Amino acid sequence: MADPLLVVHDLRTTFATDAGLARAVDGVSFTVGRGETVGLVGESGCGKSVTALSLLRLIDGAGRIEPGSEIILDGKNLIALSEREMRDVRGNRIAMIWQEPLSALNPVMTVGDQIGEVARVHAGASRREAREKAIEMLRLVGISAPEQRATEYPHQLSGGMRQRVVIAMALVMSPSLLIADEPTTALDVTIQAQILELLRDVQQRMGMSVLLITHDLGVVAETASRVIVMYAGEVVEESPVREIFTSAHHPYTEGLLRAMPRVGATGGRLAVIPGSVPAPTDWPTGCRFRDRCPYAWERCEREHPPLYQVGAGHLSRCHVAVEPERRANPHTPLAAVSGAGAGR
Numbered sequence: 039m040a041d042p043l044l045v046v047h048d049l050r051t052t053f054a055t056d057a058g059l060a061r062a063v064d065g066v067s068f069t070v071g072r073g074e075t076v077g078l079v080g081e082s083g084c085g086k087s088v089t090a091l092s093l094l095r096l097i098d099g100a101g102r103i104e105p106g107s108e109i110i111l112d113g114k115n116l117i118a119l120s121e122r123e124m125r126d127v128r129g130n131r132i133a134m135i136w137q138e139p140l141s142a143l144n145p146v147m148t149v150g151d152q153i154g155e156v157a158r159v160h161a162g163a164s165r166r167e168a169r170e171k172a173i174e175m176l177r178l179v180g181i182s183a184p185e186q187r188a189t190e191y192p193h194q195l196s197g198g199m200r201q202r203v204v205i206a207m208a209l210v211m212s213p214s215l216l217i218a219d220e221p222t223t224a225l226d227v228t229i230q231a232q233i234l235e236l237l238r239d240v241q242q243r244m245g246m247s248v249l250l251i252t253h254d255l256g257v258v259a260e261t262a263s264r265v266i267v268m269y270a271g272e273v274v275e276e277s278p279v280r281e282i283f284t285s286a287h288h289p290y291t292e293g294l295l296r297a298m299p300r301v302g303a304t305g306g307r308l309a310v311i312p313g314s315v316p317a318p319t320d321w322p323t324g325c326r327f328r329d330r331c332p333y334a335w336e337r338c339e340r341e342h343p344p345l346y347q348v349g350a351g352h353l354s355r356c357h358v359a360v361e362p363e364r365r366a367n368p369h370t371p372l373a374a375v376s377g378a379g380a381g382r
Contacts, residue, residue, distance in 0.1 A: 042069040043214055043247045044093075044111055050104035051085075051092045053318075060318040061087040062101070064271035068261065069216065075241065075248040077258035077279065080268035080319035081296070081313040082206065086251050087137075089268070093249075094132060095124050129160050137220040143192040149203045150176075156210040159332050164224035175206035179236060198229035205236065212244055219251045232290035234261055257296055262282025266350070267291050270315055273345065274355040288333045292374035313373025325357070332368035333358055 051063040063085045070076045078086050092103055095116060109116040111131060116124065122311050126214040136142040144152055153175050154168030163171060169188065176184035179202040192200055201221065208216060218237065222230035238261060241248055250261055258265050260278060263280045267275040267290065275288040296309035313330040316322055322329065337357050348358035358364050 041072065043072045043074075044070040044094070044249075045108070046089075047108040047110070049089065049107045049109065051097060051101060051107075052104060053101040055100070055319060057317070058113075058319040060102075061271055061321065061339055062318050063092060064214065064318075064321070066268070066273055066277065067273075068273060070247050072214075072247060073241075073245050074264065075250060075262045077262035077265040078251045078253060078268065079253065079258055081253055081264055081315060082296075083318075085271040085318075086268050087219055090219050090249070090251055093217065094128055094134060095119075095121075102150050114265065115225060118354055126160075129156055129213070130211045131213055133211070133213040135201075135204055135208050135216065135218040135221045137203045137223055139181050140192060142204050143200060145192055148191055149195070153188075153207050153210060155180050167334055171210060172206075174205070175210055178209065178234075179203075179206045181206075195226055198232060201225060201229075202236065205233075205240070209240060209244065213246060215243050215247045215249065216241070217251065220253070221250075222257065223252075230257075237261065238270040245375065249298065255282070255298055257379060266326065267294070271318055272355065273325070273353075275353065276345070277349070277352040281349065281352055282315045285352070286347065287352065287359065288327075289333055289358075290327050290354045293330075294331055302374045306336065312371050325355075329372040330374075332371055333364045334371070335364060337361075360374045 047067045049063055049066040050061065053060040053062055064090055065211060068076070078089065080086050091097055093109055095103070097103060097207055103117060107117055111127070116127060119127065143149070150169060150172040153172035154163070156173040157163040157168045172188050174185045181187050181199060181202055183215070188337055195203065210327040221237070222233050227231060234257065237248065238288055250258065252258060262279050265277055265279050266273055267288065269290045275286070275291045276331035283295065293309070297311065299308060316326060324340055325331070325334065325343050328334040331338065340356070343355045343357050345353040345355050348354045348359050
């Protein structure tokens with residue numbers, strides 16, 4: 039990628055806990071191109087939402103971004119900025135759509151005032167200009183009768199409309215990068231499709247980049263050009279989106295794909311990945327997925343795998359890349375045999 043908008047290099051975010059230091063994000067690196075949509079995928083606890091908060095430097099007092107981490111936006115290292123300079127970046131250059139719109143909105147302010155406040159804070163707009171901007175943004179995200187809706191409160195709107203309001207707030211300053219953290223999780227299927235279509239539409243109109251964070255590979259298939267799979271605080275696979283569905287390499291990604299519901303599938307239960315994500319205070323030695331993996335062998339316990347190149351633009355953190363014959367004789371993962379979450 040000749041000139042990416044965002045470059046994240048060796049991002050490490052830790053939290054001090056009673057159980058020890060939690061390495062929630064542990065050496066994550068990736069890029070997002072200009073105008074590109076990248077999907078960041080993984081189950082709960084893998085570190086994807088902490089990654090998003092780290093990009094905005096919104097880690098709370100118990101956590102910190104470790105020295106040596108780099109977040110480069112348009113050539114500028116956000117880690118080196120003061121908090122005052124970061125306030126100018128948030129909302130202006132990077133905006134975020136939060137997972138639950140009702141909790142992201144102020145219940146005692148009209149939606150028009152909340153959208154307009156972004157223009158007043160970041161652009162110095164007058165009250166009248168802010169109201170006009172709010173109506174314009176409500177119209178942009180497909181809300182009918184925007185003049186009326188601008189006077190209403192969040193509880194008066196449906197879930198889908200609230201999510202559109204949150205998107206409108208994020209787009210007020212035409213950000214270069216939009217981070218969407220599970221933007222359709224709380225919505226029913228038909229509304230999900232409408233929100234995803236809206237995101238595609240506004241991205242094309244505004245030419246912005248999108249980092250889409252989700253646990254749903256189906257959502258990624260509809261929206262992203264490239265997918266990054268996270269597990270246990272690190273990237274385990276990165277690939278063009280089509281290849282992840284036709285040639286997934288990492289056993290964790292294979293497990294996610296097998297667990298997807300499929301139209302026309304008959305009989306039997308959905309496949310599951312045995313065990314659970316290990317605790318970030320005590321990542322296993324070697325491969326962090328080894329106790330849940332049907333291919334794991336001695337090397338996986340002894341040696342932490344690097345990201346191997348397994349194709350054009352396709353990386354996988356699995357030793358099977360250099361010993362492909364291991365796929366020939368899969369076995370029952372240790373987590374399934376022991377009934378434990380994830381062994382050490």
